[in-house]
Amino acid sequence: MSLKDQITEDMKSAMRAKEAAKLNTIRLITSAIKQKEVDERITVTDTQVLAIIEKMIKQRKDSITQFEAGNRQDLADIEKAELVVLTAYMPAGLSDAEINAEITAAVSASGALGPQDMGKVMAILKPKLAGRADLTAVSVLVKVALAPKV
Template identity: 40%
Template sequence: MSLRERLNDELKASMKSKDNLKLSVIRMVRSSVKNREIDQQHELDDREIIEIISTLCKQRRESIRLFKEASRQDLVDKEEKELALLLEFLPQQLTREELEELVRKTIAEGGAQGSKDMGRVMKALQPGVAGRADGKLVSDVVKEQLA
């Protein structure tokens, strides 16, 4: 089942169960997908939909951080619930240990020497970790390994 079909099925199920939060999150994802399709003038595949969901997750994490700084626990709770729902549509997230192993392997295969090769390592890693790990975490692990 494609991600698009899964989103449609979940939308119908959340309408039937009157789960308003899940309904609004799925509608937000579908709206973002539709906007990107209009911009790029082609139907998005699962990989591109995962990129959109990852971006939405990143926005939620940043909002949570800002709301915590502003002591707005009510908004933090709402954003955390939305983030949890968004994460359900992403592939299984990599643990830090799995990510470190993947980075070590990529560095060894690419023959990267130091921090000047970070861009090359990130480019090689990106297809394998897209949607499965936060970009900032990947960047931090690569920096540690190359240092």
């Protein structure tokens, strides 16, 4: 079963169980998927669905930070509830050791010699780690790995 089909089934079960908060979040996911399909005239793949969900997760995290800074805990709680539903669709995250192993393999595969080769390394890592690791944190680790050794 594709991820898109799983989301549709979860939406039906949330309707039956009358879980309003979960249903609203799943409808947001479905809406974002349909928007992408209409805009680009494609049928989305699981990878594209994961990218959509990952973007939504990032938006929720940013919103939570902003709401908490503005003393709006009520809105932050809503965003946190949506975040829980969204993260349920993401694959299991990689451990730090697994991420470092992937970085080491990508550095050697690309023949990277220094910070100027970071783009090559990230191009190899991005498809492998998308949805399984925070790519912003990975880029920091790649910078450290490519930094000149003193």
